[in-house]
Amino acid sequence: MVLDVKSLVDAEAGLISRRIFIEDEIYQEELERIFARCWLFLCHESQIPEPGDFITTYMGEDSVLVMRDTSGKIGAFLNVCPHRGNRLCRADNGNASAFICAYHGWAFNNQGNLQAVPNLQDAYYNDLDRSKWGLIPVAQLDTYKGLVFATFDKTAPSLMDYLGGMTWYLDSFFDRREGGVEIIGGVHRWIIPCNWKLPAENFGGDAYHVSWNHLSALTSGFTRAPAARQTSGGGTLSPGNGHCVLAVGAEDYAAAPLEIIQEYEESIRAETLDRLGPRMERMTPNVGTLFPHMSFLRGSSRSLRVWHPKGPDKIEVIACQFVDKAAPQEVKDALRVTGLRAFGPSGVLEQDDMDNWEECTRTNRGAVTRRYALNYQMGLGHDSFDEEMGAWSSDFRFSDSNPRYFYQRWAQLMQADSWDQV
Amino acid sequence: MKDDTLREVEQFLYREARMLDTRRFAEWLELFSDDLRYWMPTRSNRYPLNSKAISIVDASRYEEEEVSGEDELAIMEETKDTLERRVARLDTGMAWAEDPPSRTRHIITNIEVEAGDSAGELRVYSNFVMYRNRGQTDEDFYVGSREDVLRRESGQLRIKYRKIVLDQNVLLAKNVSNFF
Numbered sequence: 001m002v003l004d005v006k007s008l009v010d011a012e013a014g015l016i017s018r019r020i021f022i023e024d025e026i027y028q029e030e031l032e033r034i035f036a037r038c039w040l041f042l043c044h045e046s047q048i049p050e051p052g053d054f055i056t057t058y059m060g061e062d063s064v065l066v067m068r069d070t071s072g073k074i075g076a077f078l079n080v081c082p083h084r085g086n087r088l089c090r091a092d093n094g095n096a097s098a099f100i101c102a103y104h105g106w107a108f109n110n111q112g113n114l115q116a117v118p119n120l121q122d123a124y125y126n127d128l129d130r131s132k133w134g135l136i137p138v139a140q141l142d143t144y145k146g147l148v149f150a151t152f153d154k155t156a157p158s159l160m161d162y163l164g165g166m167t168w169y170l171d172s173f174f175d176r177r178e179g180g181v182e183i184i185g186g187v188h189r190w191i192i193p194c195n196w197k198l199p200a201e202n203f204g205g206d207a208y209h210v211s212w213n214h215l216s217a218l219t220s221g222f223t224r225a226p227a228a229r230q231t232s233g234g235g236t237l238s239p240g241n242g243h244c245v246l247a248v249g250a251e252d253y254a255a256a257p258l259e260i261i262q263e264y265e266e267s268i269r270a271e272t273l274d275r276l277g278p279r280m281e282r283m284t285p286n287v288g289t290l291f292p293h294m295s296f297l298r299g300s301s302r303s304l305r306v307w308h309p310k311g312p313d314k315i316e317v318i319a320c321q322f323v324d325k326a327a328p329q330e331v332k333d334a335l336r337v338t339g340l341r342a343f344g345p346s347g348v349l350e351q352d353d354m355d356n357w358e359e360c361t362r363t364n365r366g367a368v369t370r371r372y373a374l375n376y377q378m379g380l381g382h383d384s385f386d387e388e389m390g391a392w393s394s395d396f397r398f399s400d401s402n403p404r405y406f407y408q409r410w411a412q413l414m415q416a417d418s419w420d421q422v
Numbered sequence: 423m424k425d426d427t428l429r430e431v432e433q434f435l436y437r438e439a440r441m442l443d444t445r446r447f448a449e450w451l452e453l454f455s456d457d458l459r460y461w462m463p464t465r466s467n468r469y470p471l472n473s474k475a476i477s478i479v480d481a482s483r484y485e486e487e488e489v490s491g492e493d494e495l496a497i498m499e500e501t502k503d504t505l506e507r508r509v510a511r512l513d514t515g516m517a518w519a520e521d522p523p524s525r526t527r528h529i530i531t532n533i534e535v536e537a538g539d540s541a542g543e544l545r546v547y548s549n550f551v552m553y554r555n556r557g558q559t560d561e562d563f564y565v566g567s568r569e570d571v572l573r574r575e576s577g578q579l580r581i582k583y584r585k586i587v588l589d590q591n592v593l594l595a596k597n598v599s600n601f602f
Contacts, residue, residue: 052479070479089475092466092591095484096476110479186464186494190593216516220507316592321495337499346462346498348511351519351597358596 003029009411011404014377020410021195022364027312033414034292035060037153039162041294041306042066042076044322045146046182052095052110057318058308059152065089065135066148069110070097074143076150077112077135088135092187108135145175155419163290165239165390168276172285173298176272179325183304184336188319188344194357196293196309197410199317202353203297204244204289205236205402208378213356217348222341223256223300234283236383236402237391242291242409244402245391247283254286254299256338264331268324279389291409296322300349301339313361319344376400376407423535431535431546431572434579439528442601447509450601451502455575455582460500462586462602463490489587497588497598505601519599524556526600538571543582546570554600562595564588568602 003026008017020026040059043066047055054067056079065079065088081088081101088099088108098115100107107116112135120126138150142159144167149159156162163170174181192199202209210218217223233249248254255261273280289295293307305319321339323332343350364370379399386393394401416422434453441450454460468488469475478484490496500508511517532549539545552564571583586602 050480050483090467091469091476094469094476095479097479098477100475100477102475184493184495186466186490186496188464188495188497188593189591190595190597192596213518216511216514216518219514220511222507222511333493336493336495340495340497340499341504344495344497345593345595346598348508351599352517354596355518 003414005411005415008414009407010373011376011408011411014375014380014400014404015373016376016403016407017373018364018370021197021361022312022370024312027309029414030309031060033416034410035062035309037151037156037413037419038292039140039142039149039151039156039159040292041290042141042148042150044181044183044304044320045074045143045148046325047093047320048074050095052097053093054089054091054096054110055093056089056091057306058316059138059150060309062152063087064138064150065099067096067110073111074141074148075110075112076138076141076148080136081106082114082133082136106133112137145170146180147174153419157419162241164241164243166241166243166245166290168279168390169237169239169243169245169285169288170290172276172280173288173296174322176275177268177324177326178275181302181322182325184321184323184332186320188305188317188340190317190345191310192315192317192354192357193313194315194354194361195312196307196315197406198357198360199307199315199353200289200291200293200295201244201403201406202357203287203295204406205246205400207234207236207246208398209356213352214349216352217342220348221257222338222348223254233397234286235397236394236399237285237386237389238393238402238405239389239391240405242406243289244291244406245285245288246397246402247285250281250283253284255335256300256342258334258338260331260334261338264327282389289406291406297343299342301343301347302335303339303343376403380404423537427544428533428535430579431544432533434572435530435533435546435548439530442528443526445523447512447601451506451509453579453581454502454505455573455580456502458500458502458505458582458584460498460502460505460584460586461492461496462498462588462598463494463496465489465588465591467591497593498586508601517599519597522557524554524600526555527553528602529553532567538573540573542573544572546572550602552600552602554595564590564595564602566602 008020043055048068051070051072057064063079066076068074079088083106086103098109105118109115114130114134139152139154141150234247237245286299287297297303302322304322308316379394383394383401412422466488471486529551530548534547536545548568554562566588569585572579
């Protein structure tokens, strides 16, 4: 299928077609051109700390098994038995030197090699080249500050090139202190009937909705929510490649209004400034999206999540919480409980988002509705490249600037036949 | 356990369910002790230790338990204060997940009452089916078990601990904006 991408995304005019949120043909192209090509987040190293530790996740709609082999090296493979295509591992996580397929008993070690095939001698006449029938690996795997990423595209740029100017922003979330962050045990997984791009653009660029959509949570004492204060500084930041970050004022942060958390933030401020440099005196990054669909938040929750696509109108969220590794245990506990009360399926902020995203998706089923483009014109012509922040930044802290860069990148990838054209 | 205690606990839980389904949340909050812990852990898929699907490298650190621990991420981990604030939020006229409100039905069954760990406390097990219908066609079925610790305060039964174990791994509801 040849998509007329120009008719779908007009970033210069701030117009986006509703078709990209509902049509299956476009979604199938996204699976090929976005999810089978981009670097995608798999897990944090602290979720698989020891040899043999594994976790299952998705890259696009492909089921993926991520594991630390017996020598300690991390690998990622399609979680699919090459024999009949059965899903190999049915656990969310665990520890294993080998995985045995439930269907016929083909056995793979934690480096993905096919080790044993029942009846190899008699039924296959020993005529099966086991070296050719191991698990199918990702094309490239790399880590950045404990975050594990992979791509199925061997021609994709290196992870560092893909992240580009986003690396400093990732540092401001995941490497504020010596030792970086660790993931609190357990994950939230849930289904939202919405297109994956709606939460991705929301976390990456929608400071505007906070002061209305989340007002009930803000007034009930669950968050300090500086983003909703008219006096707050901060802004939108697009460091390139479709990545997006929102920031609040330099002196501000959006943690829950709990003394222990506020004291902690004050106590590490000098260390954080020293580590991250003068940009932190300009503003504090507090939410963002790494293109295409990993979002993170350091506000009323320290949440790291991926919006896994499950069709044009459905996602599975896999969300976890991160904390500075060097933080005292009581701070980690306070962040855990305040975090899950704000974000996650029962989070008093997040639960009001799902309905919006669902209805923003569902209404596009109407053929007439779909004819009308959506408005992404806020702050059009009112952003510029901020040399100091290394990012395109809007003049006012509410702007559609970030989503415009996000969809521009989406359109580039949907049109490009190779990475050279992006 | 004496029959009249059993009947009293059953009626207490049924009345509580009716309060929730008729959205009398302020009254519902009065059923809890001030030192309440209200906890809904998550569930994961894990191979048991004897599973032949994997060969475990280090059995000594392998966790078979599939219900999340007290120090792990939960769906809800609440105190009386945060439940009160959740209810206060519903009264702001801007709690969009419940505006218009859900239609809920709490079916409470399999009630067992035992003596609790301390004198005057009761440990109560129950199962629930909670049906949620909202908007035009939204439907969620929540099925699971509860473990409550009840105690008598000024003659009234109060809930001081509630653990809600939902029988789902990937939560099939888009959001959890109701109580259990």
